[in-house]
Amino acid sequence: MTLLSLPEGVLSNQGLADLTSWKVGGIAEYLGEPRNCQQLVDMVQWAGAMGLAIHPMGAGSNLLVSDDGVTGLCLCLRHLQGCHWDASTGLIQAQAGEPLPRLARKAAQLGLHGLEWLAGIPGTVGGAVAMNAGAQGSCLAEWLVDAQLLEPSTGRYWHWRRQEMDFGYRHSVLQEMAAAQTPWIVLSARLHTNPGHNPQHLLETIKAGLAQRTKTQPYHLPSGGSVFRNPLPQKAGQLIEALNLKGQRLGGAQISTVHANFIVNVGGAKAEHIQALIHLVQERLMDEKGIGLTTEVKHLGTFD
Numbered sequence: 468m469t470l471l472s473l474p475e476g477v478l479s480n481q482g483l484a485d486l487t488s489w490k491v492g493g494i495a496e497y498l499g500e501p502r503n504c505q506q507l508v509d510m511v512q513w514a515g516a517m518g519l520a521i522h523p524m525g526a527g528s529n530l531l532v533s534d535d536g537v538t539g540l541c542l543c544l545r546h547l548q549g550c551h552w553d554a555s556t557g558l559i560q561a562q563a564g565e566p567l568p569r570l571a572r573k574a575a576q577l578g579l580h581g582l583e584w585l586a587g588i589p590g591t592v593g594g595a596v597a598m599n600a601g602a603q604g605s606c607l608a609e610w611l612v613d614a615q616l617l618e619p620s621t622g623r624y625w626h627w628r629r630q631e632m633d634f635g636y637r638h639s640v641l642q643e644m645a646a647a648q649t650p651w652i653v654l655s656a657r658l659h660t661n662p663g664h665n666p667q668h669l670l671e672t673i674k675a676g677l678a679q680r681t682k683t684q685p686y687h688l689p690s691g692g693s694v695f696r697n698p699l700p701q702k703a704g705q706l707i708e709a710l711n712l713k714g715q716r717l718g719g720a721q722i723s724t725v726h727a728n729f730i731v732n733v734g735g736a737k738a739e740h741i742q743a744l745i746h747l748v749q750e751r752l753m754d755e756k757g758i759g760l761t762t763e764v765k766h767l768g769t770f771d
């Protein structure tokens with residue numbers, strides 16, 4: 468492989484919108500979609516040799532990608548799927564790209580209790596570790612035993628236990644590494660669950676959770692999930708609703724009429740519209756209540 472030839476699985480100038488749940492965003496200078504770990508390592512080495520920044524992505528369900536695109540190598544790990552199940556101990560090893568809803572459902576079918584809350588979160592295992600995804604009073608940190616990580620700058624593999632991940636509310640140490648332009652990549656995660664439960668009961672819990680979500684959140688339209696972190700103990704959605712901002716629209720982006728902490732793409736939205744609504748909410752809440760909101764969604768690429 469010469470420095471200038473692209474590794475297998477990497478393409479230049481690829482649109483990212485279809486790789487995000489918001490369906491917005493521009494072009495990646497390079498997009499890598501590894502099908503196995505060796506391909507991933509080759510891509511990471513190539514990016515290092517080319518001096519390119521690396522941006523890990525899962526299902527893109529928590530990402531706002533700039534309309535101006537992203538320089539460097541976007542590494543979409545959604546194809547690194549698969550799980551190893553031990554139904555007797557309840558231990559699961561899941562690859563980074565494993566979809567969370569499938570993981571939750573399969574665990575329930577095997578009578579493994581604990582991950583039912585993941586069924587409504589449209590991300591991957593890697594994204595859930597990075598974000599410490601949570602719902603229904605639970606979060607990934609509660610169930611993670613350890614994660615296998617790749618350090619791109621050295622090509623070294625690490626196993627980090629839960630205690631080393633600095634988990635907090637929608638936070639892990641991986642976010643700090645990414646913010647410092649030295650992202651590490653989650654390759655897989657080991658999760659513990661409680662074995663020996665009735666699969667039917669677990670599947671019913673999943674069904675009820677999904678029904679509750681579709682009633683209270685705008686699942687029928689493209690979105691990035693909750694846009695803002697809750698300024699605990701307050702809820703961002705309630706604060707935004709109190710400002711009468713539900714339904715506020717800019718271009719194809721709208722503050723959801725169903726749940727005020729969601730901004731939905733009602734058709735033809737651009738990242739700049741979503742970003743402008745984010746700013747509008749932040750300014751109004753600061754001006755009128757003195758409350759600063761920060762985003763839960765991660766930005767990729769440059770924004771004004």
Ligand SMILES: Cc1cc2nc3c(=O)[nH]c(=O)nc-3n(C[C@H](O)[C@H](O)[C@H](O)COP(=O)(O)OP(=O)(O)OC[C@H]3O[C@@H](n4cnc5c(N)ncnc54)[C@H](O)[C@@H]3O)c2cc1C
Pocket residue numbers: 488522523524525526527528529530544563587588589590591592593594595596597598599600601602641645651652653654686690691692693765
């Ligand atoms: C309709 C809807 C409902 C949602 N509901 C919830 C909810 O209830 N609870 C909740 O917590 N979230 C929710 N989300 C947000 C989102 O699904 C979660 O944050 C999810 O964990 C993101 O996973 P992802 O694979 O899509 O990550 P992405 O959006 O692709 O990436 C998110 C962050 O994780 C990093 N990342 C992704 N994969 C890796 C990896 N393998 N290694 C290192 N870093 C990585 C990215 O660099 C980025 O910083 C919702 C989103 C939508 C659209």
